[in-house]
Amino acid sequence: MKFLRNKINIIIVFIYFITSCLYFTFYDKLVSSFFSSNSTNSLLITLQNYQGVLFIVISSIFMYVALKRKDYKTKQKLIGLRKYKNRHYDLFDNITHGVLYVSPKGIVLSVNQTCLDILGVEKEHMVGHSIYKPSWKPVHENKSPVKADEHPTKIAFKTKKPVLKKTIGIVNAKTGVYTWLKVNAIPEFENGKKQPFRACIIIDDITELKNNQDLLIKNQKSIREASQLAKIGFWEFDTTTNKVTWSDYLYEIFGLDPKNDPPPQEEIIKYFDKPSLEKLQKSNVELIANGTPYDIDVKIINLNNEEIWARNVVHPIYNKEKEIIGRRGIVRNITDDKKAQLKLEQSKQSLETSLNLVEESEYALKEAGRIAKIGYWSYDEQTDVLFWSEGLHKIYGTDPKKGVPPLDEILNFFTEDSRLTLIIATTNLAKNGVPYEIELNLTDTNNKNVWIKNTGQPIFNDKNEVIGRRGVSQDITESKNIQLQLLKEKEKTEISEAKFKSYTEKSPTAIYTTNLDGDCTYANETWLEISGMTLQQASGTGWVNALHPDDLEAIKKDWYQSVQSNGKWKYEYRFINIKTKEITWVEGTAKEIFNDKNELIGYLGTNVNITERKKAEEMYRLLADNTNDLISLQDPETNFTYLSPSIKTLLGYEAKELIGKQNLDLVHEEDVATVKHKIEQSLNGLAVNDFIFRIKHKKGHYVWLESLLSTVYQNNNIIAYLTSSRDITQWMLARKKIEEYQTSLQKLTAEVAMIEEKQKKDIAANIHDHLSQSLVISKMRISELQKNASLKNISEDLDFVNKHISEALENSRKITYELSPPVLYQLGLLETLEWMSDDIQEKYDITVHFTSNTTHLELSEFKSILIYRCVQEVITNIIKYAKATEIKLQLNKNEETITIIVKDNGVGFDTAILKNTMSTEGGFGLFAVRERIRNLNGELQITSEKNVGTTVKFFVHLNNKNDIKEQ
Numbered sequence: 001m002k003f004l005r006n007k008i009n010i011i012i013v014f015i016y017f018i019t020s021c022l023y024f025t026f027y028d029k030l031v032s033s034f035f036s037s038n039s040t041n042s043l044l045i046t047l048q049n050y051q052g053v054l055f056i057v058i059s060s061i062f063m064y065v066a067l068k069r070k071d072y073k074t075k076q077k078l079i080g081l082r083k084y085k086n087r088h089y090d091l092f093d094n095i096t097h098g099v100l101y102v103s104p105k106g107i108v109l110s111v112n113q114t115c116l117d118i119l120g121v122e123k124e125h126m127v128g129h130s131i132y133k134p135s136w137k138p139v140h141e142n143k144s145p146v147k148a149d150e151h152p153t154k155i156a157f158k159t160k161k162p163v164l165k166k167t168i169g170i171v172n173a174k175t176g177v178y179t180w181l182k183v184n185a186i187p188e189f190e191n192g193k194k195q196p197f198r199a200c201i202i203i204d205d206i207t208e209l210k211n212n213q214d215l216l217i218k219n220q221k222s223i224r225e226a227s228q229l230a231k232i233g234f235w236e237f238d239t240t241t242n243k244v245t246w247s248d249y250l251y252e253i254f255g256l257d258p259k260n261d262p263p264p265q266e267e268i269i270k271y272f273d274k275p276s277l278e279k280l281q282k283s284n285v286e287l288i289a290n291g292t293p294y295d296i297d298v299k300i301i302n303l304n305n306e307e308i309w310a311r312n313v314v315h316p317i318y319n320k321e322k323e324i325i326g327r328r329g330i331v332r333n334i335t336d337d338k339k340a341q342l343k344l345e346q347s348k349q350s351l352e353t354s355l356n357l358v359e360e361s362e363y364a365l366k367e368a369g370r371i372a373k374i375g376y377w378s379y380d381e382q383t384d385v386l387f388w389s390e391g392l393h394k395i396y397g398t399d400p401k402k403g404v405p406p407l408d409e410i411l412n413f414f415t416e417d418s419r420l421t422l423i424i425a426t427t428n429l430a431k432n433g434v435p436y437e438i439e440l441n442l443t444d445t446n447n448k449n450v451w452i453k454n455t456g457q458p459i460f461n462d463k464n465e466v467i468g469r470r471g472v473s474q475d476i477t478e479s480k481n482i483q484l485q486l487l488k489e490k491e492k493t494e495i496s497e498a499k500f501k502s503y504t505e506k507s508p509t510a511i512y513t514t515n516l517d518g519d520c521t522y523a524n525e526t527w528l529e530i531s532g533m534t535l536q537q538a539s540g541t542g543w544v545n546a547l548h549p550d551d552l553e554a555i556k557k558d559w560y561q562s563v564q565s566n567g568k569w570k571y572e573y574r575f576i577n578i579k580t581k582e583i584t585w586v587e588g589t590a591k592e593i594f595n596d597k598n599e600l601i602g603y604l605g606t607n608v609n610i611t612e613r614k615k616a617e618e619m620y621r622l623l624a625d626n627t628n629d630l631i632s633l634q635d636p637e638t639n640f641t642y643l644s645p646s647i648k649t650l651l652g653y654e655a656k657e658l659i660g661k662q663n664l665d666l667v668h669e670e671d672v673a674t675v676k677h678k679i680e681q682s683l684n685g686l687a688v689n690d691f692i693f694r695i696k697h698k699k700g701h702y703v704w705l706e707s708l709l710s711t712v713y714q715n716n717n718i719i720a721y722l723t724s725s726r727d728i729t730q731w732m733l734a735r736k737k738i739e740e741y742q743t744s745l746q747k748l749t750a751e752v753a754m755i756e757e758k759q760k761k762d763i764a765a766n767i768h769d770h771l772s773q774s775l776v777i778s779k780m781r782i783s784e785l786q787k788n789a790s791l792k793n794i795s796e797d798l799d800f801v802n803k804h805i806s807e808a809l810e811n812s813r814k815i816t817y818e819l820s821p822p823v824l825y826q827l828g829l830l831e832t833l834e835w836m837s838d839d840i841q842e843k844y845d846i847t848v849h850f851t852s853n854t855t856h857l858e859l860s861e862f863k864s865i866l867i868y869r870c871v872q873e874v875i876t877n878i879i880k881y882a883k884a885t886e887i888k889l890q891l892n893k894n895e896e897t898i899t900i901i902v903k904d905n906g907v908g909f910d911t912a913i914l915k916n917t918m919s920t921e922g923g924f925g926l927f928a929v930r931e932r933i934r935n936l937n938g939e940l941q942i943t944s945e946k947n948v949g950t951t952v953k954f955f956v957h958l959n960n961k962n963d964i965k966e967q
């Protein structure tokens with residue numbers, strides 16, 4: 001390439017040199033000719049020879065140097081473009097997000113490897129294929145299917161705005177299960193173009209997070225239900241933050257509303273009776289000073305004045321330095337047990353009775369342990385007997401019938417770390433009487449990983465010697481897994497914070513952060529582009545210089561309102577670009593930023609460019625003020641707040657006469673219900689089609705209007721109704737006349753049909769009564785003459801006449817049946833259709849299948865005739881035009897409808913021409929069929945496919961019960 005460029009440069013310089021030399025050569029001849037008699041000719045030629053050659057040489061050198069310099073600059077630009085292209089492809093292929101580019105038709109243009117890994121597909125199955133293909137089976141978070149117009153990509157192309165943080169699920173092509181994605185769809189525009197030429201789709205796999213969220217919700221629900229069933233409440237107190245946490249059942253014990261925060265300590269102590277309060281305070285002092293856990297029974301008089309006995313088991317909370325930083329415990333409602341216990345103590349006053357009460361409550365305790373996944377254990381050193389409850393056997397997966405496993409076998413259940421922790425805690429308890437509460441990890445007999453919380457308490461004799469131990473083990477696998485998962489999520493969150501700036505830099509939304517004093521600490525590229533500032537200029541209070549001076553006071557007020565609503569409240573204001581002085585309208589929101597300790601550290605703000613929307617609003621106002629249609633704006637109580645100037649032309653009012661008045665006051669009383677119904681539809685978020693109603697003119701008459709209604713929202717609340725109406729009074733009057741003409745035509749069609757049938761019946765009767773009888777008599781007379789021996793010489797003539805009389809008689813019968821088949825009047829429609837099927841099959845060699853779901857049908861003569869003629873007309877058309885070999889005729893009926901289906905296997909036709917179809921040979925043709933069916937309060941449907949066949953369906957509604965009887 002370099003050699004080629006040098007060669008081209010040399011050729012250009014050489015051409016220039018030759019051209020210049022030729023120019024000076026021809027110039028010599030011109031000068032010689034012009035100054036041929038002049039003495040200066042030789043001097044000019046001499047000057048030209050020296051100066052021309054020198055000029056050509058120098059200019060050629062300069063041209064060559066210039067071309068070389070241009071080649072060098074071009075080469076440097078190409079090198080820079082290659083580096084930029086390589087960096088772009090490296091970033092595209094190695095980014096941790098899935099990225100794909102999609103055309104406006106949904107065709108995938110390119111995709112990175114991360115996206116292919118997330119979706120479980122190969123590149124050739126993505127690029128060139130539609131992103132909307134059904135095999136993805138996209139669903140929303142609530143598992144409902146994502147409709148075509150709800151896809152984030154389609155929304156982005158339609159609105160021309162980014163669609164951010166949309167969560168959808170799709171079927172992974174490799175695993176066949178749903179993968180949950182967080183989708184950002186960002187439309188991209190070419191310079192000067194209003195329509196996006198492609199969209200950048202960024203996806204993140206959040207399947208693990210989604211599944212854990214669902215599992216956390218499920219577990220929290222299970223814990224609450226278990227707490228209710230076991231009558232156990234949980235609480236925790238952090239002395240470093242004075243934060244108190246209560247479970248729902250603890251609120252129930254104290255008779256308080258769980259929607260409120262836990263009450264302060266000075267209020268809680270009011271619920272305990274004096275002995276219980278003294279016992280509680282003493283135990284708390286011991287726990288705070290020495291870390292001694294306690295298990296005490298207390299008496300509570302709750303807010304509902306109910307007497308509650310509760311067992312309060314409390315343990316200290318330590319930090320990493322083994323310092324007590326709080327306490328946590330469970331409170332179990334033992335009111336029923338306590339009342340029974342007190343009653344027995346009053347009657348027997350003995351410890352044995354109390355033990356008997358415990359034994360009687362054993363079943364309840366077992367059930368509570370089963371629900372809370374708790375097992376009880378005890379060990380007697382004197383007898384060397386270890387006891388396990390059924391709940392503990394369930395946790396370890398062992399068979400209660402086989403007894404408690406040996407100690408060595410029990411220890412083998414635990415991991416190495418947990419085994420060592422348990423041995424140390426048990427040894428310390430046995431030697432020093434120190435209770436323990438530890439979390440242990442084990443693998444049960446079903447090879448399932450289990451986490452348990454094991455609590456051990458010493459058993460002392462009268463001499464305060466440890467003679468055994470007892471405790472409970474609770475299955476905390478679910479909560480432990482959630483805890484571990486939350487730790488992982490926390491790590492991910494910390495990583496995502498580090499990526500925050502890199503993500504927001506290219507966001508189409510302007511994003512910035514401030515400290516508590518409102519000083520700017522960060523702004524992304526979009527914000528800097530709108531303001532025309534650098535980050536250094538915007539830092540601190542510098543960002544205020546980009547705000548429109550007329551909006552400063554409103555921004556201060558609106559900022560704090562948005563912060564208090566956590567970004568739900570939005571406000572609009574203007575930027576002035578400090579470089580171009582261009583004004584940009586934005587919609588702003590603000591939220592508080594908290595650190596890991598839930599401390600407020602600053603604010604996060606966003607600005608969406610709404611300049612185009614503002615221009616559109618101004619244009620809409622201009623259109624509304626100059627349109628012939630009536631544009632109105634009404635508040636939620638349907639009071640007019642704006643009316644376009646066309647109100648004067650349409651209704652005779654000035655706009656100011658109706659502002660503040662109810663629109664329903666002007667609506668015709670018969671149309672008020674319609675208008676109210678449309679408003680209710682809009683209020684419920686339903687689509688409202690155009691509707692027609694009458695409204696009173698200032699002069700007293702009514703005007704027909706056709707209106708479209710839509711709702712105007714602000715902060716998810718309806719603030720107004722917008723209607724656009726046009727005058728259709730002349731159209732309604734014309735429509736009324738047309739309906740009257742149609743009614744008259746329909747009646748006339750029915751009368752003509754019945755007159756035609758009567759004429760056919762009369763003609764058929766005359767043929768039968770006169771012509772047919774004459775032919776029969778003539779035939780009989782000819783037969784007698786044939787028997788006369790004296791007429792043998794004309795026997796051939798008699799045979800000829802007899803044959804033609806027979807044919808005429810047969811034809812008269814056919815004509816009679818075709819004009820008015822007697823079977824229709826004598827047996828009814830069902831038998832007539834069956835006869836017609838046989839007749840057609842015999843005459844035209846077309847297979848006809850007639851079926852019906854009823855065996856006997858009686859209709860009025862009027863209905864029978866019209867239905868028969870409709871079927872006859874359709875079958876006649878099939879015979880003439882369809883070239884069918886098979887016809888299926890079916891009659892079905894129910895209590896309200898008769899359905900007749902005529903289907904053929906003919907050539908078919910284009911149903912678009914039906915509007916102009918008129919048979920010239922069959923009366924009114926299909927037009928007559930439609931009118932007959934309409935006279936029967938019925939419907940006609942025709943479907944056809946070329947080279948497949950045609951299907952005609954009649955639906956006759958029988959509103960009169962006397963019209964149909966079935967046996």
